[in-house]
Amino acid sequence: MAAVRTSSEIALNRVAIVSVLIATLIFLAPIYWIASTAFKPKELAITVPPTVLFQPEITPFIRLFTKRVQMQKAVDPQVYEAAPWWEKRIYDGGERVLKVGKDVQLSQYPNRFMNSLIVAIISTVLAVGMGTFTAYGFSRFKIAGEADLLFFILSTRMLPPVVVAIPMFLMYRLVGLNDSHIGLIILYVAFNLSFSVWLMKGFMDEIPKEYEEAALVDGYTRMQAFFKIVLPEAATGIAATAVFCFITAWNEYAFALIMTNRRAQTAPPFIPSQIGSGLPDWTTIAAGTFLFLLPVAIFTFLLRNHLLRGVTFGAIRK
Amino acid sequence: MAHIELKNITKKFGGHTALTSLNLEIADGEFFVLLGETGAGKTTTLRLIAGLEKPTEGQVLIDGVDVADWGAAERDVALVLQQYSLYPRYTVRENLEFPLKPKIRRLPDAEIKDRVDRAARTLRIEHLLDRKTDRLSGGEMQRVSIGRAIVRKPRVFLMDEPLSALDAKLREALRTELKNLQMQLGATFLFVTHDQIEAMSMGDKVGVLNHGRIVQTGTPQEIYNNPRDTYVASFVGSPPMNLIDGKLVNGRAVMAPLNFELPFSGGAKASAATDGRPLVFGIRPEDVYLESGAPVEARVHDVENHGVEKILTLRVGDTTLRATVPARTDVAIEQPVRFAWNPDKVVLFDKGSGVSLRHAG
Numbered sequence: 255m256a257a258v259r260t261s262s263e264i265a266l267n268r269v270a271i272v273s274v275l276i277a278t279l280i281f282l283a284p285i286y287w288i289a290s291t292a293f294k295p296k297e298l299a300i301t302v303p304p305t306v307l308f309q310p311e312i313t314p315f316i317r318l319f320t321k322r323v324q325m326q327k328a329v330d331p332q333v334y335e336a337a338p339w340w341e342k343r344i345y346d347g348g349e350r351v352l353k354v355g356k357d358v359q360l361s362q363y364p365n366r367f368m369n370s371l372i373v374a375i376i377s378t379v380l381a382v383g384m385g386t387f388t389a390y391g392f393s394r395f396k397i398a399g400e401a402d403l404l405f406f407i408l409s410t411r412m413l414p415p416v417v418v419a420i421p422m423f424l425m426y427r428l429v430g431l432n433d434s435h436i437g438l439i440i441l442y443v444a445f446n447l448s449f450s451v452w453l454m455k456g457f458m459d460e461i462p463k464e465y466e467e468a469a470l471v472d473g474y475t476r477m478q479a480f481f482k483i484v485l486p487e488a489a490t491g492i493a494a495t496a497v498f499c500f501i502t503a504w505n506e507y508a509f510a511l512i513m514t515n516r517r518a519q520t521a522p523p524f525i526p527s528q529i530g531s532g533l534p535d536w537t538t539i540a541a542g543t544f545l546f547l548l549p550v551a552i553f554t555f556l557l558r559n560h561l562l563r564g565v566t567f568g569a570i571r572k
Numbered sequence: 573m574a575h576i577e578l579k580n581i582t583k584k585f586g587g588h589t590a591l592t593s594l595n596l597e598i599a600d601g602e603f604f605v606l607l608g609e610t611g612a613g614k615t616t617t618l619r620l621i622a623g624l625e626k627p628t629e630g631q632v633l634i635d636g637v638d639v640a641d642w643g644a645a646e647r648d649v650a651l652v653l654q655q656y657s658l659y660p661r662y663t664v665r666e667n668l669e670f671p672l673k674p675k676i677r678r679l680p681d682a683e684i685k686d687r688v689d690r691a692a693r694t695l696r697i698e699h700l701l702d703r704k705t706d707r708l709s710g711g712e713m714q715r716v717s718i719g720r721a722i723v724r725k726p727r728v729f730l731m732d733e734p735l736s737a738l739d740a741k742l743r744e745a746l747r748t749e750l751k752n753l754q755m756q757l758g759a760t761f762l763f764v765t766h767d768q769i770e771a772m773s774m775g776d777k778v779g780v781l782n783h784g785r786i787v788q789t790g791t792p793q794e795i796y797n798n799p800r801d802t803y804v805a806s807f808v809g810s811p812p813m814n815l816i817d818g819k820l821v822n823g824r825a826v827m828a829p830l831n832f833e834l835p836f837s838g839g840a841k842a843s844a845a846t847d848g849r850p851l852v853f854g855i856r857p858e859d860v861y862l863e864s865g866a867p868v869e870a871r872v873h874d875v876e877n878h879g880v881e882k883i884l885t886l887r888v889g890d891t892t893l894r895a896t897v898p899a900r901t902d903v904a905i906e907q908p909v910r911f912a913w914n915p916d917k918v919v920l921f922d923k924g925s926g927v928s929l930r931h932a933g
Contacts, residue, residue: 464656470644471622471651472724473674486661 288547291540296347299536313343314537318545320344321352321359363542366524371549372435373520374503377442381499382492384443385450386458390484392451393458394466404455407448415445416508423512433514441509446499453498457491458484493560497553504550521546574635574727574760575600576621581630583616583784590616591784594630598728598777603754603761607771607808608781614764617781618730621762623647634727645676650721654733657717658705664716665701668692671724691719694753711742718750728760735770747774768808772796780804796856799919802926805854811883813854814893817923825853825918827891834867834913850923857883859917860895862903866912872903886911 259267291299293310322344329345337345344351352359388407392400422441423432431437461484469479485492511523525542528535554561578596582589591613598604606614619625620632623644631638639647650671651657658667668688672679679687692698695715700708708716714734721729734750735743751774754761765771771778772792779789780803788800799805805813818827825834862884870886877899884895884903895911903909920929 462656464653465659467622467624467644468651468653468657468659468720469670470624471647471649472671472720473645473648473676475643475645478674483659 285547288540288543291537292544294537294540296535296537299540311343313347314541315545316340316343317347317349317535317538318363318541319361321361322349323352324348325350362524363521363528366519366521367545369435369514369518370504370520370522370546373438373442373518374500374549376435377439377446377503378496378499380439380443381446381450382454382496385447385454385495386485386488386492388447388451389454389458390480392455394463404452407451410444410448419508419512422509426513433517433519435518438510438513438518438520441513442503442506445506446502449502450495450499453495454488454491457488457495461487490560493557497557497561500553501550576728576760576762577631577633577636578617578620579631579633581617581620581627581632583613583620583625584628589784591620591627594784594786596779596786596789598760598762601758601760603751603763603774603776605771605775605778606762606764606781607766607768607778609766609807612781613784614766614781615732618651618732618762618764621647621728622649622651622730645674648724648727650724650726650729652714652717652721652729652731652734654737657720658708658713660706662705663701664692664697664703664705664708667705667716668701668719668723671720687723691723694722694756695719695749710738711746714738714746718753722753722757726759728762729754731761731763733765734763736765736767743770750774769810772808780807782807797917798928798930799854800928800931802852802854802921805919805921805928809856811857811894811896813856813919814860815921816853816855816891816893818851818853819848820851820920821848827853827888834915851929852921852923852926854919854921854928855893855913855917857894857896859914860886860893860911861914862895862897862901862909862911864910866910868912869908869910872905872907872909875903875905884909 287304290306292314293312294305294308295311295313298305298308325345325348329350334342334345341351391397392404397403426432426437431440465483465487466476466479469483470476474482505522506520507522510520514520514523521542525539525546528539528542576596576598578594581591581594581596583591594613594617596606596617606617608614616625620627621634623639623642623646626640631640633639634647659670662670665688668691669684672684672687688701689698692701695718697712697715697719700712700716705713705716714737718734721731731750735746738746747770750763763770763774772795775792777789778792778795780787780795782803788795788804790798795804795808799808799813802815805815816827818825820826827834868888870888872884873887873892874885876883876885879899881896881899882901882903884897885892886895886909897903921927922929
């Protein structure tokens with residue numbers, strides 16, 4: 255076929271490009287809304303119609319990270335003058351930063367954010383690690399009742415998680431796992447493991463077993479062959495699985511809301527709890543949400559080279 | 573270098589029996605070719621020796637020692653496969669170094685470098701050492717995987733159809749190289765193939781495997797001239813041996829459905845016992861010749877010109893047989909010709925069992 259394109263083909267192509275652009279804009283709009291609100295002065299956040307052009311400021315982020323109280327009367331000008339620039343912004347909003355002695359008291363946000371990171375990272379590492387080993391076993395060895403076991407593993411995902419939330423909560427309270435990092439990690443690993451096993455099994459099946467057999471004959475143990483030969487070959491699959499597990503754990507809301515309230519509370523249930531009573535401070539909430547979006551975006555971006563092949567489940571070869 | 577012996581090996585995969593009471597002996601320094609069709613059990617045999625599979629019954633002996641409890645790593649064998657035998661993320665040099673670096677027999681760096689360079693020189697792949705393996709041609713890849721085997725000086729080389737994925741020219745070249753390499757190293761080779769030309773041209777000894785059983789073991793000449801049964805006769809040789817049903821009557825071969833007769837000399841002693849018994853006569857195409865005064869008339873059914881010779885398909889009634897004749901022989905299709913055979917070269921097989929009368933004893 256000649257590569258000459260008819261005018262109707264060109265027209266169709268243009269329609270496609272325009273449609274994709276419109277779709278992209280629609281999908282990006284909420285993210286733009288969150289990001290722009292995070293940098294808006296408080297009073298511009300809820301204007302109708304929305305303000306598009308404004309002087310961006312980072313005051314919402316300062317508010318996000320500090321503990322503050324409303325001031326009854328205006329601030330002493332001398333105190334105001336002596337304050338650092340970021341504290342002045344808080345005074346400007348009619349509030350003051352709480353301190354113990356000279357130390358600024360931080361809000362709970364950094365702590366909740368750290369909880370999210372700890373739980374998501376550890377549960378992802380565990381789920382992907384265990385999933386990789388399990389998948390390797392299923393892929394390479396003859397296991398009695400292999401199909402039944404695999405189905406059983408998959409079946410753990412068939413019940414909607416919310417159905418087990420109450421019994422889980424009662425059990426967790428009984429054994430003292432509620433409001434603990436380890437409890438949430440166990441929950442997320444259990445939740446992600448079946449997915450990880452199934453996904454990794456597909457990738458493992460694609461790696462020719464001849465590679466390891468050659469290594470075995472060359473004098474390596476099964477374990478050494480696994481780490482030297484199989485694991486590098488499985489990197490793509492591991493990356494894809496890790497992204498999926500991380501996103502699931504990072505975004506999980508329902509269980510985090512039920513199982514945690516203070517010590518191990520993660521960001522998803524914490525952020526909406528800050529809406530509080532009275533007039534919600536949308537810019538501070540938007541700042542918290544904006545920062546919350548970043549880790550997944552960064553993680554996915556770092557692994558993007560592995561993902562094209564990974565998310566198509568190996569359908570694209572070489 | 574080592575002597576390999578398989579004793580009474582049976583291997584089952586679930587309900588499927590891959591090997592049945594297999595006995596095999598490979599002498600030290602021998603180039604042994606295991607020949608058989610796809611699914612005959614060749615690769616299974618090789619994997620049993622390598623330690624990648626365990627026999628259901630029987631023993632594998634290396635230098636007289638039962639290696640049942642030895643893993644693949646301890647057996648110190650080298651394996652060359654048809655494909656997927658190179659590690660894709662490594663360069664050629666890293667691939668060649670890999671077998672020298674396991675914990676159980678890690679060599680000093682100088683020794684590794686020396687061995688890799690020597691192997692690269694032997695196989696003429698020095699210019700490829702720093703290349704990634706996915707940028708090699710098929711022939712280069714196989715050379716590297718042979719290199720990966722020879723750097724180690726293993727007790728035995730196991731090769732699983734290493735040439736099958738290559739094109740014809742390259743296959744021929746590597747065949748010679750491999751044979752030379754084996755003689756140079758004085759190593760024990762077990763070479764698995766379905767290609768009888770490879771078996772005949774490379775093997776010191778050939779074992780023919782059919783449905784998980786060793787049918788015949790011998791030198792290529794023995795296998796070719798004196799096949800143990802009709803399976804070997806029809807599998808080895810290109811074109812294969814002609815197999816024609818018939819009987820011996822008064823020392824003459826009588827082909828049953830057609831009633832053409834040919835002289836038979838080999839079996840003065842056999843003839844008494846075999847007179848009148850249903851037989852299969854085996855004759856190689858090169859032992860069938862055309863002659864104007866020959867006893868049987870046939871028509872030329874087909875002519876294949878191979879340059880140095882022609883392979884004729886002759887038709888007598890509805891039986892066909894092949895004859896290899898010099899290329900200058902002038903024949904046309906459907907032309908009537910007369911032919912005879914070399915009576916000394918005829919092999920008799922029992923019609924029922926297919927076993928050669930000479931082997932049946």
